[in-house]
Amino acid sequence: MLQFLSIENYALIDHLEFRPGAGLTVITGETGAGKSIIMGALGLILGQRADAKAVRNGATKCVIEAQFDISAYALEDFFRQNDLEYDAHDTILRREIYATGKSRAFVNDIPVQLTTLRQLGSSLIDIHSQHQNLLLGQDAFQLSVIDALAGNHVEYRQYRTVYDQYVALNSRLKTLKAEAARDAQEADYIRFQFQQLDSANLVEGEQEELEAEQELLSHAEDIKSSLGQMHEALDGEDDSMVQVLKNVARQAHELSRIYPDIAEIAQRLESDYIDLKDIADEVDGRTEEVNFDPQRMEQVEERLSLLYSLQKKHGKTSVEDLIALRDQLFERMQHIEGSDEEIDEMEKQLKELTQQATRCAAALTATRVQAAAKFQKALIDRVTYLGMPNLRFQAIVSPLTPSNSSNPSNPSNRFSATGADSIDFLFSANKNQPLRPAGEVASGGEISRLMLGIKSLVASARTLPTIIFDEIDTGVSGDIADRMGQVMKELSTHLQVITITHLPQVAGKGNQHFRVFKADTDEQTITHIEQLSPEQRIQEIARMLSGSDITPEALANARTLITE
16 A cells, blocks of 8 residues: 655746545646646656656756565565565665666665566556547457456466467577477588598597608608718728727726726716617617608698698688598588488477367366456446446457467467467447457447456555545546446445546545645745645535535535535
């Protein structure tokens, strides 16, 4: 329940406080006094987008704050999920709009996104204004009315779970079929590329080894000549290093017999001789190994040419990249060859989901058909009371077709996010007139009465803390106005109702009565709101009856309206 509304520096409002009570709160005032401004400010609290032009001229920012008692509305989960402090009896929503265009939103002093404020606001207040009468002809509104009265939350959740799976699988199946069709066109080329790479028998590290061998073969003669010269110097026929070192080692051994101190040197020379002899033998062996082999050179160059050609063709820089590409092509071939089986399996799953969705949709439809029958009877009774004795009304639940499906891209056109149904409200206010869509044929006054009847029925089926009627009674007068006021009064016995009205018959039904008015100063015009005392209420309703010239008869009539 809305307990308190504070508005500062918004449009023509300098500072305004509004404290509605339980039951029916009435707001009146002359045209242009600022009632719509108050509703605009309240809309900001409920998450509507802000306009910096709404900040009062000369002010840096406007602040709108509303206090609610939410103890009866089971919103603990919402607060927990959004990391907000929960206060059942004192929840405060605040909106700050700066002249620079910046906007901030708070719930219990915690900054929140506008979407969070909007979600919470929709659970606190339902504002029904004149332009919302257009909702009467909209499919989504008609469906929401029937679902609210059907109380089919369980059936809807079960259906929506299956439907979401159906949509996701259907989307994946479409993608897979498109890929399969595309791959089928490229299959021969993919297979050719794979076979070319596979037949090359690629080996990691092969290119580096071949390039090293190519370098060796291309310089074989030079290498062989150098190795020969090295062997000749080490162990040739004339004074080679090996021979010289051998002789020196022998002399050292002979000398050690008479000069023992040189024995160690003799051993070292002997060891060096052996090492040098091994080196000479190894160099000689390498000399024998290195030979220019034209045939092997041709083989190496042909293999490298193939590797370089494949790399250039496929835009790769190494054999390892070619191997990775070969493996990718193999996987694509496997995918192409197995896609038919995968498509078949997904189509089986989709068929099963279609059957499940059909069953769940049928259960949802059953709740709607039952609710629609009760709704049309209850609405006829309610609106007949509001002065439409010849009213005929039907709420038709029909299967979705390609023409009325809200999801025409759905291949089956049998399901939508809300089920398999289309809801149509058909209306006739006069005898001998055929039933037509309500949004097309109802007049302004008729729509107002229809919407009041619908809102009152829906409000009795849903937990709705506060409902605000913004001049919903436009286009009616006299006894009908009195009856509309009575419907609002009855509605207010189990929820808070606030109504902005120009009708004295409605104003007289209020538990509290507020008047909106403008006052001029030397520099500006300011909108105010005041709660009327019993005597002020009489004066205000008399003014609504007779205009600015209040007559004794109007005063007497006003007292009658208030005491009824």
